[in-house]
Amino acid sequence: MTGGATLVDAMKIQVMKVPEEGLSLDTSYDPQQLNVDRQDAHLTSPVRLATRVTREGEDLFVQGSLRCVLTMICGRCLESFDATVDKELLLHYDVTGKYVVDITDDVRQELVLEYPMIALCRSDCLGLCPRCGVNRNHTTCSCNA
Ligand SMILES: [Zn+2]
Ligand SMILES: [Zn+2]
Numbered sequence: 823m824t825g826g827a828t829l830v831d832a833m834k835i836q837v838m839k840v841p842e843e844g845l846s847l848d849t850s851y852d853p854q855q856l857n858v859d860r861q862d863a864h865l866t867s868p869v870r871l872a873t874r875v876t877r878e879g880e881d882l883f884v885q886g887s888l889r890c891v892l893t894m895i896c897g898r899c900l901e902s903f904d905a906t907v908d909k910e911l912l913l914h915y916d917v918t919g920k921y922v923v924d925i926t927d928d929v930r931q932e933l934v935l936e937y938p939m940i941a942l943c944r945s946d947c948l949g950l951c952p953r954c955g956v957n958r959n960h961t962t963c964s965c966n967a
Contacts, residue, residue, distance in 0.1 A: 833849065833851070833924060833925050833926045833929070834922050834923070834924045834925075835847070835875055835882065835884070835922065835923045835924075835925065836921065836922055837877070837882060837917045837920055837921055837922065837923060838921065840875055840876070840877040840882065842877075844874055844875055844876035844877070845874070845875050846872075846873070846874055846875075847871065847873045847874070847875050847884070847886075848870075848871065848872045848873070849870075849871050850868040850869060850870045850871065851868060851869040851871070851926075851929065852868060853865035853866065853867070853868070853869075855926070856869060856926070856929065856930050856933065857930075858930055858933055858934055860937060861895075862894055862895040862897065862941050863892050863893070863894045863895075863937050863941060864892065864893045864894075865890060865891075865892060865893075866891060866892070866893045866904075867890060867891045868890070869888060869889070869890040869929070869933065870888070870889045870890065871886060871887070871888055871911070871929065872886045872887050872889075873885060873886030873887070873911060874886055877917070880916055880917055880918045881914065881915070881916065881917070882914070882915040882916075882917045882923055883912070883913070883914055883915075884911065884912070884913040884914075884915075884925055885911065885912045885913075886910075886911050887908065887909065887910055887911060888907070888908075888909045888911050888929065888932060888933065889906070889907065889908050889909075890906075890907050890933070891904050891905070891906050891907070892904070892905050892906075892907055892937070893905075894938075894941035895941060896941055896942055896943035896947055897940040897941055897942060898942060898943075898947045898948070898949030898950070899943060899947050899948070899949050899950055899957050899958075899959055900950065900957075901943055901957065901959075903943040905941075907933065907936045909932060909933075909936055911929075911932060913925055913928050913932075943959075947959060951963050951965050953965040
């Protein structure tokens with residue numbers, strides 16, 4: 823990789839360069855560029871975008887998909903696990919008087935919306951024993967708590 827700048831520029835769409843038939847925009851973001859880490863959720867791989875950019879008059883549309891892997895910490899058992907995010911994307915911009923549209927903020931926003939309120943390694947995670955602290959997914963203790 824030749825540094826972050828190339829990737830950032832890939833997300834700036836030059837309005838005048840979008841042809842009538844549209845264009846494909848396939849690119850990826852570094853985790854650091856998006857800076858969307860939460861205490862219990864970290865981006866550990868690039869965010870991939872596969873989109874189609876079209877323009878109708880003063881309306882610009884970016885449609886496609888966003889994929890990445892989040893490494894999260896389970897809110898019950900505190901073990902880390904990976905979750906794949908695969909999300910459909912449809913962004914719309916009014917480009918009246920604009921030459922360049924930067925979609926970075928919206929991509930960040932879309933991604934953060936995918937974060938679960940509480941990360942769980944699985945919906946039936948048994949969590950830690952409140953008394954002795956063992957991970958009850960792996961160990962059965964005799965606390966009866
Ligand atoms: Zn868990
Ligand atoms: Zn216990």
